[in-house]
Amino acid sequence: MNRPMEDGPRARPDLAAMPDDALLRIDDVLAIVTLSRSAWYAGIRRGQFPRGIALTKRTHVWRADEIRGVIAKRD
Numbered sequence: 001m002n003r004p005m006e007d008g009p010r011a012r013p014d015l016a017a018m019p020d021d022a023l024l025r026i027d028d029v030l031a032i033v034t035l036s037r038s039a040w041y042a043g044i045r046r047g048q049f050p051r052g053i054a055l056t057k058r059t060h061v062w063r064a065d066e067i068r069g070v071i072a073k074r075d
Helices: 026-033 037-046 064-074
Strands: 023-025 060-063
Touching: 023 026, 023 064, 026 037, 026 064, 060 064
Parallel strands: none
Antiparallel strands: 023 060
């Protein structure tokens, strides 16, 4: 909640350099797949995208290999 304000757009993480079990938060996922937050969650509801792993009630993460799979299906 008390995250510092960032200057400019978020840098796109280097997915190719990450191990398969690296965990990505939603902002990193969205930067990689270039979708809006609402489009990503709509895709989850449709079963198009992985649900992720719940760390807390409000925090989910996705494995790097899951995101690679999403990108491979889109290409």
